Amino acid sequence: MTRPSVADIEPVGPAGQRGRLARLARTNVVWTLGVLVGLAAVFAALRPEAFAGPFNIRTIFINAAIPVVLAVGMTFVIITGGIDLSVGSVLVFSGVVAAKVMAANGAADADWTVIALGSVAGVAAGTGWGLVNGLLVTKGRIPPLIATLGTLGMALGLAQVATDGSDLGAPRRLTDVVGNHLIARQLPVLALVAAAVAVVFGWLLAATRFGRHTYAVGSNPEAARRVGIRVDRHLIRVYALSGLLAGVAGVLNLAKFSSTTIASHTEDNLSAIAGAVLGGTSLFGGSGTIAGTVVGVLIPVVVNDGLIILGVQQFWLFVAVGAVLVVAVFFDQLRRRLRDRD
Amino acid sequence: MTATPLLEVRGINKSFGPVQVLRDVDFAIYPGEVTALVGDNGAGKSTLVKCIGGIHPIDSGEYHFEGTPVSVHSPRDASGLGVEIVYQDLALCDNLDIVQNMFLGRERRNGLVLDEVTMEQLATETLAGLSVRTVKSVRQLVASLSGGQRQTVAIAKAVLWNSKVVILDEPTAALGVAQTAQVLELVRRLADTGHAVVLISHNMNDVFAVSDRIAALYLGRMAAQVKASDVTYAQIVELITAGRSGDLGLTPAVADITNGAQS
Numbered sequence: 360m361t362r363p364s365v366a367d368i369e370p371v372g373p374a375g376q377r378g379r380l381a382r383l384a385r386t387n388v389v390w391t392l393g394v395l396v397g398l399a400a401v402f403a404a405l406r407p408e409a410f411a412g413p414f415n416i417r418t419i420f421i422n423a424a425i426p427v428v429l430a431v432g433m434t435f436v437i438i439t440g441g442i443d444l445s446v447g448s449v450l451v452f453s454g455v456v457a458a459k460v461m462a463a464n465g466a467a468d469a470d471w472t473v474i475a476l477g478s479v480a481g482v483a484a485g486t487g488w489g490l491v492n493g494l495l496v497t498k499g500r501i502p503p504l505i506a507t508l509g510t511l512g513m514a515l516g517l518a519q520v521a522t523d524g525s526d527l528g529a530p531r532r533l534t535d536v537v538g539n540h541l542i543a544r545q546l547p548v549l550a551l552v553a554a555a556v557a558v559v560f561g562w563l564l565a566a567t568r569f570g571r572h573t574y575a576v577g578s579n580p581e582a583a584r585r586v587g588i589r590v591d592r593h594l595i596r597v598y599a600l601s602g603l604l605a606g607v608a609g610v611l612n613l614a615k616f617s618s619t620t621i622a623s624h625t626e627d628n629l630s631a632i633a634g635a636v637l638g639g640t641s642l643f644g645g646s647g648t649i650a651g652t653v654v655g656v657l658i659p660v661v662v663n664d665g666l667i668i669l670g671v672q673q674f675w676l677f678v679a680v681g682a683v684l685v686v687a688v689f690f691d692q693l694r695r696r697l698r699d700r701d
Numbered sequence: 702m703t704a705t706p707l708l709e710v711r712g713i714n715k716s717f718g719p720v721q722v723l724r725d726v727d728f729a730i731y732p733g734e735v736t737a738l739v740g741d742n743g744a745g746k747s748t749l750v751k752c753i754g755g756i757h758p759i760d761s762g763e764y765h766f767e768g769t770p771v772s773v774h775s776p777r778d779a780s781g782l783g784v785e786i787v788y789q790d791l792a793l794c795d796n797l798d799i800v801q802n803m804f805l806g807r808e809r810r811n812g813l814v815l816d817e818v819t820m821e822q823l824a825t826e827t828l829a830g831l832s833v834r835t836v837k838s839v840r841q842l843v844a845s846l847s848g849g850q851r852q853t854v855a856i857a858k859a860v861l862w863n864s865k866v867v868i869l870d871e872p873t874a875a876l877g878v879a880q881t882a883q884v885l886e887l888v889r890r891l892a893d894t895g896h897a898v899v900l901i902s903h904n905m906n907d908v909f910a911v912s913d914r915i916a917a918l919y920l921g922r923m924a925a926q927v928k929a930s931d932v933t934y935a936q937i938v939e940l941i942t943a944g945r946s947g948d949l950g951l952t953p954a955v956a957d958i959t960n961g962a963q964s
Contacts, residue, residue, distance in 0.1 A: 571797075571808060574794070574797060574801075579793065581790075583794070583805070587777075644796075645795065
């Protein structure tokens with residue numbers, strides 16, 4: 360028998376670190392970031408003063424805040440091989456619950472205790488819908504597409520039943536301090552909250568056992584089961600996490616618009632899914648990153664913003680977003696094929 | 702050869718409904734040896750292995766580990782004893798790398814954070830201990846590995862947990878010639894590092910290439926358990942197909958009864 364030889368195994372330590380950097384370079388994030396920077400450069404070149412000014416850059420980050428929060432939860436769900444169509448409705452439902460609690464205790468003049476209470480109630484309501492999704496998918500054996508399509512309808516319907524179809528507003532303090540406030544006249548609170556969500560949940564996905572098991576469950580549920588991972592329980596937690604973040608988004612939405620209408624949230628699920636997919640999350644499960652998702656959400660927001668500044672007819676926006684999505688997925692496929700070859 | 706078996710089952714019976722799959726099966730595994738488990742399709746190889754692995758509870762019979770009787774009711778009991786089974790489908794996660802797969806479900810942590818450095822080091826050491834030289838980097842995704850490399854990772858994963866018994870279900874079934882040779886070399890090395898190895902195989906060349914002992918199942922009965930050096934290729938084939946070969950195997954009467962009971 361030959362003696363142990365490690366010549367061809369990559370050593371740990373500094374070389375291992377280098378390997379990690381090399382791996383990073385091969386990830387989707389770098390590619391997608393390139394697309395984002397390219398798009399921004401084009402718009403900045405065409406309309407430097409309007410697009411690249413601090414006001415517009417701030418607008419982009421504010422517009423991306425709520426979609427980022429939703430897409431972070433969506434990324435976890437898609438990595439497990441599932442999908443959550445209900446996020447937009449759950450956002451509205453959570454907003455209604457939060458607004459109701461706040462309205463019952465002072466309405467527009469509610470103090471911070473009431474606002475905190477209402478926010479917790481809204482986030483809890485979102486988490487509740489997430490748990491329902493998780494239980495339907497695991498215990499009920501209902502495909503995620505159908506289970507979350509069902510809760511999409513139920514959450515939206517119940518939100519409208521609760522409000523009699525009328526719009527609810529938010530306390531002034533909430534809109535002034537969270538919705539429209541700029542820290543040091545520059546940093547929008549909404550964007551900071553979204554950034555914090557992305558960092559915390561990005562860490563959860565990349566560096567903890569919970570995150571590792573999320574990838575495993577999406578990659579090969581049978582393998583996960585055999586090594587003792589409780590697959591059903593993990594899936595329920597992931598759907599609950601998506602619901603929780605939809606709840607957070609609901610409160611942020613209330614703060615930003617002081618409104619609980621569905622109007623701008625019918626395509627929230629699509630923008631969250633598109634963000635995750637543009638960011639390199641595989642719809643087949645098992646791969647994806649939060650950093651990629653953040654970049655993936657920013658792309659359509661930047662395109663939207665740029666087209667408005669250029670004064671292009673609004674309908675072109677959908678054409679552009681569709682084209683960007685297809686091109687990004689095309690390059691991603693190409694990159695995957697190259698990777699699998701070596 | 703070692704006198705006491707590391708793991709031994711005696712008089713094992715197992716039925717699924719009206720179908721008796723295992724009848725009075727005795728089977729012993731020795732440390733530092735490769736024991737080949739052979740038999741035709743439906744002879745009960747997989748069932749026997751699943752009984753040993755705790756997946757199927759046995760109906761009756763004794764289970765001894767290191768000379769003491771134990772009861773094994775679940776896969777957890779078996780892995781507690783140090784019995785690991787590498788199934789034919791391997792059950793690896795394509796989207797995870799080698800280290801992540803080897804530690805899946807038993808990740809090392811530093812507080813809340815995964816301890817990647819320690820895991821990478823242990824994985825590298827385990828592969829080095831098995832003289833695995835076919836893997837470029839332990840951070841390669843499993844998706845990019847060849848069949849033989851995947852088999853290697855699955856085996857290394859089983860070894861990582863201080864396992865004493867490693868059971869391999871048809872590890873070379875889907876492999877080409879060169880990769881088969883690599884995996885067989887690895888199987889041999891497992892035994893040389895003190896593991897008790899069980900190799901399920903249909904391929905007589907593989908069996909004779911690495912085994913110290915051969916156990917042949919015939920229609921749910923243990924036809925014979927012999928030293929590989931004492932038998933010929935032809936005798937094993939006879940044991941597999943007829944349950945007996947010369948004075949080896951089941952007596953003619955038992956073989957006939959077994960046959961009758963099954964047909």
